[in-house]
Amino acid sequence: MDKKEMLYEGKAKKIFRTEEQDQVLLYYKDDATAFNGEKKGRISNKGLLNNAISNIFFRLLAENGIPTHFIAELSEKEVLVRKLDIIMVEVVMRNIVAGSLAKRLGLEEGTNLAKPVLEFYYKSDELGDPMINEYHIYAQGLATESELSAIKEMAFQINQIMLDYLEDKGIILVDFKLEFGRGSDGKVCLADEISPDTCRFWDSRSGKKLDKDRFRRDLGDVAGAYQEILQRLQGSEHSAICGQD
Numbered sequence: 001m002d003k004k005e006m007l008y009e010g011k012a013k014k015i016f017r018t019e020e021q022d023q024v025l026l027y028y029k030d031d032a033t034a035f036n037g038e039k040k041g042r043i044s045n046k047g048l049l050n051n052a053i054s055n056i057f058f059r060l061l062a063e064n065g066i067p068t069h070f071i072a073e074l075s076e077k078e079v080l081v082r083k084l085d086i087i088m089v090e091v092v093m094r095n096i097v098a099g100s101l102a103k104r105l106g107l108e109e110g111t112n113l114a115k116p117v118l119e120f121y122y123k124s125d126e127l128g129d130p131m132i133n134e135y136h137i138y139a140q141g142l143a144t145e146s147e148l149s150a151i152k153e154m155a156f157q158i159n160q161i162m163l164d165y166l167e168d169k170g171i172i173l174v175d176f177k178l179e180f181g182r183g184s185d186g187k188v189c190l191a192d193e194i195s196p197d198t199c200r201f202w203d204s205r206s207g208k209k210l211d212k213d214r215f216r217r218d219l220g221d222v223a224g225a226y227q228e229i230l231q232r233l234q235g236s237e238h239s240a241i242c243g244q245d
């Protein structure tokens, strides 16, 4: 697959044109940002870890009937995906209180939610991704009612598939962010990435944070946590089973 010119550079990935009109190449960078780009850093090997981790999740979801952009892993840091018209709404799904929900509602981090909570954010760096609801989405024409109903259904299905899968790996899925896009056929499918950058993962035995909160909150050993997630997904679950972390 020939890599042509760069189409876009985001905070964590670059997108390249390919010889196929409906396919693009995503390149995962080691760069890390937090708080809408205010905090900047690099996490060694983050690019290849997130590429490997995300591709495992996208294959799992596809096997479970979720339409996704994933086509093929091309190299350590590169994945070939369907070119989509990205829907400018970030979908956050929460099982346990953490992060901005803890702040907004004054709840203690770690509190179980009686039902999963789904939230929408307007994807805008300029505005700092403000929280919105369905009425804002329709009023701004960001998505149609039928697109949003497909997105909500998929988000809850994805949550259940990931919860079940991660439970066996000794990982608690606290919350995560999803993005969707429209294909040339007009159908909505899952886009972007699913990685420790976009999810909160806690070790189910110790509660240790194994995600980007280690970078956001200066907890140290960020790359080690990402590596631990990849190892568990690949089946080497020594630390989960034998208590050696």
Ligand code: TMP
Pocket: 092, 098, 099, 100, 101, 129, 175, 176, 177, 197, 198, 199, 200
């Ligand atoms: P929050 O608690 O900061 O709102 O984050 C909720 C989830 O969304 C968490 O798993 C991290 C993820 N997330 C992103 O992927 N990108 C973002 O820009 C933000 C703010 C959160």
Ligand code: ASP
Pocket: 011, 033, 034, 035, 036, 037, 038, 197, 212, 216
């Ligand atoms: N996406 C946010 C940023 O750009 C980071 C985050 O908190 O995940 O800085």
